[in-house]
Amino acid sequence: MTELIDPPTATETTELKVLGACPQDCPDTCAMVVTVQDGVAVDVAGSKEMPFTDGGLCVKVDNYLDRVYHPDRLLHPMRRSGPKGSGEFEQITWDEAIDEIATRFQQTIAEHGAEAIMPVSYLGTQGILNGLNVGDPFFNNLGATVAERTYCDAGSCTAYAMTIGDTAGVDPESMVHSKFILIWAANIQSTNLHLWPYIREAMKRGAKVVVVDPVRTRTAKAATQHIPIRPGTDGALALAMMHVIIAEGLTDDEYVAAHTVGYDELVERVQQYTPEWASAETGIDVETIRTLAREYATSQPSVIRIGVAVERHAGGGQTVRTLSCLPALVGAWRNPGGGILQLPLWAFPVNWGAMMHPELITPGTRVVNQFLLGQALTGAMQLDPPLKALMVYNSNPVVVCPDQDELIEGLSREDLFTVVSDHFLTDTARYADIVLPATTQLEQEDIMFSWGHLFVTYNNPSIEPRGEAVPNTELFRRLAAAMGMDDPVFRRTDTEMIAEAFDWTAPAMEGITVEGLKEKGWARLNLPGPDEYAPHRDGNFRTPSGKTEFLSSAAAAGNFVVPLFRQGSNDHQPGQEVDPLPHYIAPRESSAADAELAARYPLNLISPKAHAFINSSYGNIERHQKVQKPATLIMNPADAESRGIESGDVVRAFNDRGSVTLLAKVDDATISGVTVCHLGHWRTDSLGVSTLSSLNPTRFADLGNAPTFSDTLIQVERVSSPEDPTTA
Numbered sequence: 001m002t003e004l005i006d007p008p009t010a011t012e013t014t015e016l017k018v019l020g021a022c023p024q025d026c027p028d029t030c031a032m033v034v035t036v037q038d039g040v041a042v043d044v045a046g047s048k049e050m051p052f053t054d055g056g057l058c059v060k061v062d063n064y065l066d067r068v069y070h071p072d073r074l075l076h077p078m079r080r081s082g083p084k085g086s087g088e089f090e091q092i093t094w095d096e097a098i099d100e101i102a103t104r105f106q107q108t109i110a111e112h113g114a115e116a117i118m119p120v121s122y123l124g125t126q127g128i129l130n131g132l133n134v135g136d137p138f139f140n141n142l143g144a145t146v147a148e149r150t151y152c153d154a155g156s157c158t159a160y161a162m163t164i165g166d167t168a169g170v171d172p173e174s175m176v177h178s179k180f181i182l183i184w185a186a187n188i189q190s191t192n193l194h195l196w197p198y199i200r201e202a203m204k205r206g207a208k209v210v211v212v213d214p215v216r217t218r219t220a221k222a223a224t225q226h227i228p229i230r231p232g233t234d235g236a237l238a239l240a241m242m243h244v245i246i247a248e249g250l251t252d253d254e255y256v257a258a259h260t261v262g263y264d265e266l267v268e269r270v271q272q273y274t275p276e277w278a279s280a281e282t283g284i285d286v287e288t289i290r291t292l293a294r295e296y297a298t299s300q301p302s303v304i305r306i307g308v309a310v311e312r313h314a315g316g317g318q319t320v321r322t323l324s325c326l327p328a329l330v331g332a333w334r335n336p337g338g339g340i341l342q343l344p345l346w347a348f349p350v351n352w353g354a355m356m357h358p359e360l361i362t363p364g365t366r367v368v369n370q371f372l373l374g375q376a377l378t379g380a381m382q383l384d385p386p387l388k389a390l391m392v393y394n395s396n397p398v399v400v401c402p403d404q405d406e407l408i409e410g411l412s413r414e415d416l417f418t419v420v421s422d423h424f425l426t427d428t429a430r431y432a433d434i435v436l437p438a439t440t441q442l443e444q445e446d447i448m449f450s451w452g453h454l455f456v457t458y459n460n461p462s463i464e465p466r467g468e469a470v471p472n473t474e475l476f477r478r479l480a481a482a483m484g485m486d487d488p489v490f491r492r493t494d495t496e497m498i499a500e501a502f503d504w505t506a507p508a509m510e511g512i513t514v515e516g517l518k519e520k521g522w523a524r525l526n527l528p529g530p531d532e533y534a535p536h537r538d539g540n541f542r543t544p545s546g547k548t549e550f551l552s553s554a555a556a557a558g559n560f561v562v563p564l565f566r567q568g569s570n571d572h573q574p575g576q577e578v579d580p581l582p583h584y585i586a587p588r589e590s591s592a593a594d595a596e597l598a599a600r601y602p603l604n605l606i607s608p609k610a611h612a613f614i615n616s617s618y619g620n621i622e623r624h625q626k627v628q629k630p631a632t633l634i635m636n637p638a639d640a641e642s643r644g645i646e647s648g649d650v651v652r653a654f655n656d657r658g659s660v661t662l663l664a665k666v667d668d669a670t671i672s673g674v675t676v677c678h679l680g681h682w683r684t685d686s687l688g689v690s691t692l693s694s695l696n697p698t699r700f701a702d703l704g705n706a707p708t709f710s711d712t713l714i715q716v717e718r719v720s721s722p723e724d725p726t727t728a
């Protein structure tokens, strides 16, 4: 393996500091300062000026140069020269690559129709230009199958929108004023590191911090109290909190009367959700539930920070609905630092329409959810026409998509033409026919919103593209030109796209200009400061009624996916009626719902985020692998002992969908009945062939077509121990 490029020494060089922005799919969206010497980046650091970044980067991006200059970086287009999956490729020119893609797409359209082509993308970069939507205008115009992308927070967004509308909610910086911080299914110290100083400051000022999580995470350890809970039963706890708050008269009656809809119906509904009932569901004792409800209601301002795992089970949507109702019930919205923090991205007037161009979709074009890609490719899902061509960018579906085995089977199809653009030859790229090299954030220009704070950040490019890598924007310009799309939309320069990226005339953008951003790197949205910002002090929820809708009016029209995840506008899904009042839906893979399944597969598997990776990104980089350690299954001692498993043993985790070989770690950080395997390891770096996603189901949660990663049952058996190599 070649070494990283040696940085030149300071004496012989010119040094430049370039203001950038972290591209990763993370709430923190840090402002970065890149030091460049003679055209080579030698340091990436967090901006000291940008308040949220506050001079520090995380363990992932502090080492971004390992990524940029990694010897395995894809630097040239390549064509497959061996069997699919083998990783054998030969270098070709960009002209050859673009020509071959355009020809194959045209042939596919002629033989099967454009719907036989499907794009697959997600958030490898979160830049407004190069991120999620960069290929949308091209594929929409082509008439390709529309990809529904509900990996993350889609169910949460539907539920939140149904309840309080698309509001920013609590400003994370306001959390220094919170008196009670309820962190629900989020591992802040790994996944939202830069929020922690605000929480620490609140604690210093006397706030209580409670973490609801099946695992005693580093965040749970740092909190005042950890409440372990059975995965997927969060709705029961939240509904029981409502029950106690109402029964004990802890509601803010004035606020409820003025700013909510459906209180009487809610009161009747939550009668049944007693703490005793919730205790049996969640595994939390009755007194803990009562105390949580009382303290949450009476320590104002109180805030709930929901993590993405809240949505990841059969009843995830209703759980988020319930949690979004709670702040109004107790009047938490009255003060800065009170309410709920979901995705403050709603505050950013991003001009999504100009990025996606959904009007280019021919009405009636079929939609396929990306979770179902495996089924769509193998034919298990009947599609007419079948999928014949795929283009993947900003995503590594083999690692992040459920039911990995079926996806691999589909990607292995000889008659499928697959194109992948990435920085590395990922587990997905190994199945490509054509691989294209993409630039990293240092090599491209972009502008960023955030889903974890209220600052716009700007990424000035700091170095020339390595090899022949191109930004995603340029890739789609080249493809569109080759396919004869000459409308100006397909020829927009990056500068022109930046001019369209925001509604610059929106009040939130007042005083913010592209020039200013380029020079300073970041700007806070034009909103009241964190010491004053109480967006729903006087109601003004972004629902049809302008109130918190305990009784949801949007529910009447049925389940829907918000336009961010499915281009178009809140398409309601026919036949999927939604009960307009919050209610409990038990996990699908549980003894209550499926005793036969639970008898064969008695352990729950959850797959939270890895500390040192971002999803599967960095899973191939040595320094990050060292911090993260090999793919490990964490088991409670009770579950391990009964299976004769000790720490360091090689184990097989399996269910009807797949089988994964992992290292065992016996640790009472997780509750009995719950196993934990962090997301992000690559198949090429596994003890066996597959990764944990082969165990995950493709079924959706109740709202917004969210995944059900936390609603997964498995069995585990010991394969060998390190001292027992004969059976390895």
Ligand SMILES: Nc1nc2c(c(=O)[nH]1)N[C@H]1C(S)=C(S)[C@@H](COP(=O)(O)OP(=O)(O)OC[C@H]3O[C@@H](n4cnc5c(=O)[nH]c(N)nc54)[C@H](O)[C@@H]3O)O[C@H]1N2
Pocket (backbone or CB within 6 Å): 025, 026, 027, 152, 184, 185, 186, 187, 188, 190, 191, 192, 212, 213, 214, 215, 217, 229, 230, 231, 232, 233, 234, 306, 307, 308, 309, 310, 313, 606, 607, 608, 609, 610, 611, 612, 613, 614, 615, 616, 680, 710
């Ligand atoms: N280091 C790092 N940071 C990241 C990422 C990464 O991969 N690595 N990914 C980024 C992305 S894309 C996202 S969406 C965010 C997500 O950030 P988080 O919302 O923090 O997401 P997770 O780590 O998936 O889950 C958080 C916690 O939920 C717990 N959990 C799992 N199932 C349940 C359940 O049913 N109920 C309850 N109460 N808890 C449960 C897990 O044990 C875990 O501690 O992080 C972002 N930041």
Ligand SMILES: Nc1nc2c(c(=O)[nH]1)N[C@H]1C(S)=C(S)[C@@H](COP(=O)(O)OP(=O)(O)OC[C@H]3O[C@@H](n4cnc5c(=O)[nH]c(N)nc54)[C@H](O)[C@@H]3O)O[C@H]1N2
Pocket (backbone or CB within 6 Å): 025, 122, 123, 124, 125, 130, 151, 152, 153, 308, 393, 394, 395, 396, 397, 399, 400, 401, 421, 422, 423, 424, 426, 438, 439, 440, 441, 472, 607, 608, 609, 614, 615, 616, 617, 679, 692, 693, 696, 709
């Ligand atoms: N079991 C389980 N599954 C999960 C989750 C979980 O917690 N558990 N989390 C889910 C969540 S929350 C999310 S957000 C998704 C994440 O799913 P993805 O967004 O697919 O995340 P990554 O695996 O990091 O893949 C991103 C890929 O994009 C590439 N990339 C980065 N920048 C660029 C660029 O500028 N151009 C191009 N062309 N490529 C680029 C990276 O190298 C990487 O290979 O996974 C979901 N899947």
Ligand SMILES: [Mo]
Pocket (backbone or CB within 6 Å): 025, 151, 152, 308
């Ligand atoms: Mo995510």
